[in-house]
Amino acid sequence: MIIIGVDPGLNNTGYGVLNSVGHEAKVVEAGVIKTRESDNFEARINEIYTEFGKIIDQFRPEYIAVEELYSHYAHPRTAIIMGHARAMIFLQAAQRRIPIVSYAATRIKNSLTGNGRASKLQVMRMVQSILKLNETPTQSDTADALAVGLCHHNALLGK
Amino acid sequence: MIIIGVDPGLNNTGYGVLNSVGHEAKVVEAGVIKTRESDNFEARINEIYTEFGKIIDQFRPEYIAVEELYSHYAHPRTAIIMGHARAMIFLQAAQRRIPIVSYAATRIKNSLTGNGRASKLQVMRMVQSILKLNETPTQSDTADALAVGLCHHNALLGK
Numbered sequence: 001m002i003i004i005g006v007d008p009g010l011n012n013t014g015y016g017v018l019n020s021v022g023h024e025a026k027v028v029e030a031g032v033i034k035t036r037e038s039d040n041f042e043a044r045i046n047e048i049y050t051e052f053g054k055i056i057d058q059f060r061p062e063y064i065a066v067e068e069l070y071s072h073y074a075h076p077r078t079a080i081i082m083g084h085a086r087a088m089i090f091l092q093a094a095q096r097r098i099p100i101v102s103y104a105a106t107r108i109k110n111s112l113t114g115n116g117r118a119s120k121l122q123v124m125r126m127v128q129s130i131l132k133l134n135e136t137p138t139q140s141d142t143a144d145a146l147a148v149g150l151c152h153h154n155a156l157l158g159k
Numbered sequence: 160m161i162i163i164g165v166d167p168g169l170n171n172t173g174y175g176v177l178n179s180v181g182h183e184a185k186v187v188e189a190g191v192i193k194t195r196e197s198d199n200f201e202a203r204i205n206e207i208y209t210e211f212g213k214i215i216d217q218f219r220p221e222y223i224a225v226e227e228l229y230s231h232y233a234h235p236r237t238a239i240i241m242g243h244a245r246a247m248i249f250l251q252a253a254q255r256r257i258p259i260v261s262y263a264a265t266r267i268k269n270s271l272t273g274n275g276r277a278s279k280l281q282v283m284r285m286v287q288s289i290l291k292l293n294e295t296p297t298q299s300d301t302a303d304a305l306a307v308g309l310c311h312h313n314a315l316l317g318k
Contacts, residue, residue: 041249042249042250042252042253042259043253045246045249045250045253046249046250046253046254049250069236069239069240070236071235071236072235072236073235073236073239076230076231076232076235076238076239077228077229077230077231077232079235079238079239079242080228080232080235080238080239080241080242081228081242082239082242083238083239083240083241083242083243083246084242084243084245084246084249085246086243087204087242087243087244087246087247088246088250090200090201090204090205090243091201091204091205091208091247091250093201094201094202094204094205095205100201
């Protein structure tokens with residue numbers, strides 16, 4: 001079963017494609033959809049929409065997993081712009097009838113490390129360890145995408 | 160020349176179709192795209208995307224006008240959800256290569272009333288007066304959509 005975890009953003013939308021087989025999850029692919037700052041806003045969100053559509057077509061996931069919205073954001077305007085990018089993921093999910101699931105940040109951290117208040121580095125290291133990666137994912141967007149995908153893999157196992 | 164002003168929101172996306180002929184702007188149509196709270200989030204944003212696409216197809220605007228994002232929001236989470244709806248307007252504009260323009264709230268108020276800090280009611284009354292409507296638009300989403308459309312009409316006239 002394929003799960004794609006996504007960490008959306010206007011500049012960088014991280015994604016991690018996981019193959020969930022029984023209790024194990026393996027990385028099929030992970031990467032980042034980047035948009036150019038020199039392009040206008042609408043072209044950039046269109047690019048996220050288009051590129052994410054290609055990833056879905058290639059990997060045909062059973063689930064797409066994203067982080068839930070918080071109640072509070074330090075930078076609301078940045079968060080609203082992230083919301084535009086996040087909407088592209090939801091729109092693709094709706095149009096292709098792929099279930100989209102969301103998890104609170106604390107749930108993701110707890111699922112991976114046993115601690116809902118784990119640091120970003122602790123989460124990244126657990127992503128590396130669980131997925132048997134040679135290196136800690138250097139791109140934090142990719143690590144966050146893999147983390148939410150793993151959280152859904154765990155949730156399906158009742159963990 | 161057709162200008163569509165839009166006031167996006169998850170529940171209600173107001174739109175106002177204006178025909179801008181020389182110094183005058185007339186309402187061609189105004190309304191609200193409503194989504195059902197009982198539908199899931201991704202279905203609702205997909206509906207905004209689809210319905211707004213139909214409006215564009217019907218009226219073939221030269222411009223789409225929306226309000227700019229603020230720096231501060233009283234309810235960031237609500238604003239981020241609005242951002243998802245707003246993204247549907249930008250995506251449609253990008254896909255159909257229609258220029259999308261945005262104006263700060265103060266600019267819109269100033270353009271219509273001469274006062275950047277005008278009240279919502281003052282703006283609504285000016286929308287009614289300028290567009291020679293029989294009644295003040297009762298739906299505030301529609302009034303806001305007409306207001307940003309009128310602001311762009313004025314901007315094109317150098318006002």
